[in-house]
Amino acid sequence: MSQYKAPLRDMQFVLFDVLDAEAQFQRMGFDDASRDVLEAVLEEGARFTETVLAPLNEIGDRVGCSHDKATGTVTTPPGFKQAYAQYVDGGWAGLTSPPEFGGQGLPHAAGVPLKEMIDAANLAWGNFPLLSHGATEALIQHGEDWQREVFLKPLVEGRWTGTMCLTEPHCGTDLGLLKTRAVPNDDGSYDITGTKIFITAGDHDFTDNIIHLVLARLPDAPAGSKGISLFVVPKIRVAPDGTVGEANGVRVGSIEHKMGIHGSATCVLNFDGAQGYLVGQANKGLMAMFTMMNTARLAVGLQGLGLSDRALQNALAYSRERLQMRALSGAKFPDKAADPIIVHPDVRRMLLTCKSLVEGGRLMGYHAALLVDIAHHSPDADERKQADALVGFMTPIVKACLTEWGVECTYHALQCYGGHGYIAEHGIEQLARDARITTLYEGTTGIQALDLLGRKVMQLQGAGLQVFLGMIETFCQEHTGNAAVAEFIAPLRDKAGEWQRLTMQVGQRAVANPDEVGAAAYDYLMYSGYVALAYWWARSVAASENSTQPEGFKAGKRETARFYFARILPRTLGHAAAMESGAASLMALDAERFDT
Template structure:
């Protein structure tokens, strides 16, 4: 059975030493986010996740959610409902929500460590509050005053939960094809009809009411994505006065049988003349949807991070305990019948890969959260605009890279266990199965790549990339005279220059052939992710050297950074070569030549 211990030392290092969160929170006006308060949040969050959620992870996988075909009700695994009650009682549901709506008003960057811990402790359980957070953000930015009073406050305090109802059986990423309809009623509401699939937390026993945010078309809506509106459709009808009425025309038609996250209810939701309330303007639903989606994409990136960290913890423990063979350079523990497998170079390769991607990825994800805080609370307009451009640029990188690295890290961890990793006893195969979904929902890796390359770089002319390159150059200039950082600064600066030239070359080729954008997108995404991580590893070494951390902690950061620059950053060379091969290597073959 896998275990979990919140990595508080590295979380604090990331927040305070590297990102300067204490000073940032003060500058942005978060008076209640002093270091002692944030530390208390971290300590209590660690306790809750280690003692309440983590022990439920295996039973959630083994028992899963149970669907009643007669009633349409879903029962969550044993202990899940009780854990949610503790979560709500502890005030965790509204940690980063505004005080005026019942939240605690903490910065997003103070909330992401809790999110990482939840995902590491029990990913399936964590999907229930995750969807509520997306609905909260949509109502916060796009809801009317009465909607915020009635629905938002109930979501913030955890009395109700939320969902995002976007996907339909025939329509996933291409939302312009959706068929769900909304017809105006005399009382100002709408009658919503249609079917949505893959709805996470669409039905459960945590709360009395569930607030579905549903994309649908009005009768006079234009075709395609320009004719989509967003509606609030609660499980039980709710009037503008907040009074809860009879059961709405909303029913769970089935739950999916999945590869992993068995404790998370993934539902088919049928709407039959369900009462819904329009959010925002008619036919402007995509803007509200992207508010939810971007929030969710950053959150799913943290899921990959949490799983990677838990997998690494267990693989490291096992590698230190498991005796197998002798070190090639001579016995390291001659008093025992064999050496622990951590002495073997290939095991170290897998462990160091996990450590480098996890600790570097933590900074990538946490930094994105600080950008959310700057966008929302920065006093300077130019600073907010720059943060918004950079946030848009890094969001697909965070989502895609952290989840793909999560899959890689859980694979390496399982491999460290050998055959013992493949059986259920040690819990590693569950982590590997659970991790796989993170690269798929809230937009697949390919969709993130197209968003980065097509929209954030081409359409927006690389505004966010320029900000990131500026950050790298500023750091390199600052460290120019620091010989202790030269081994990282020189290659980082070279990669930044190559990154810029690679971007320009794709743009030039795309003028003649639009397929060049799609052909380069996947490799460009990962090229970007690896250079971004090189920056954060260089920053980590610099921050560690000037911190009050122990000599062992500082040495570990430097040695892991050296491994990253020597063994992982060179992956960019393969991605650059693939980009350079152009679209012809993908598109020239006739479809009939694929066989079949």
């Protein structure tokens, strides 16, 4: 079984030494978000995830969820329900929710370390409360007053959970094809009929009620995505006055049998005249749903980060213990029968790759969460506008890169174990299987790439990119002459310039051929992620030099940054070459000739 220890020191370094979170929170009016409070949250979160959730990870994978076809109910793995009760009793469900709905009112970024810990400790379990946060945000921003009063308090308290019901058997990304119907009733409610698939936490035994946010079409809705409305549909009927009634017309048709996250209930939900209420404006549901989706995309990025960190922790421990052969440069532990495999360059390559992606990715993910707070709460209007543009730009990068790196890191960890990683005993193969879904749900990597290049860069004229490039230039100017980071300044500046040049090049080609956007999108996204991480590694080294961290910690940051710039950042060369090659090599082959 794999083990998990929350990386509290690095989390504190990211929050307080690099991002200066305490001062940022105070400036935005979060008076209760002091360093003492935040450190207490980290320590208690570590205790809960290490001692309650992590031990359930293996049994969740082995036993999974079960579906009773006669009753249409789902039972979660042993211990999951009890762990959720502890989660609710500990006040974790409402950590960052508004006090007026029963939350603790801490900033969004204050909850991100807890989210990472939960995902690393037990990803499948973490999926159950995950979408409650997205449902909360959607109702806060788009719901009516009575909907916020009736639905938000039990959601925030954790007495109810939420879901996001988009996908149907015939439509996934292209929501304009959805067929679920919403027929208005005289009392202001709607009858919702249709089938939704791949619904995370669509049913379970944690709570008495589940609040489904469902996309559906009104009878007179226009075709396509402009005719989609959003409805709140509880599992158990709830009246506008808060009265809880009988079972609603929603039933689990089946649960999916999956490659990983076996402890997470992925449901087919059948809505048969289920009572629902319109959220927001008619035919404007996609806008409201994106509120949930963007929250979920950043959250899924953290899933990739958490799995990467747990995989690295276990691979590192194994590499220090496993004895195999002698170091090529001579025995490093002559008193042992052989040297531990951590002396071998290729094992170090894998471990350092994981370390550089995990610690750099933690900065990138936490900063994106901080941008959400700034965009909503900064006292400066221009700062709010810039933060909103930057978080929109960074969301597809965080989601796609942290999850793609999650797959890479879990497979590197498995490789460190050799054959022992492929068998179930050590738990590493579970992490590799679980990581694969993170690149798929809440929008595949390809969808994130199109969102980044097609919408955030082309349609929005690169507003977020310009903010990020400005951050890089400001950093380089501020640290000119700083010996601690001097070696990183020139390559970082070069990559920033190339990033801008490639963006303009793709944009110019796309004017003549729209396929150029799709052809370049994946490579553009990954290129962007690697340059962004170079910035964060340079900032990390600068911050560590001015911190009170011990010298060993500082040396670890310096050497890992050097590894990243020498070994990982050059991946941008391949991505740049692919972008510059254009769309021709992708589009020339006729579809019918793929199998010849």
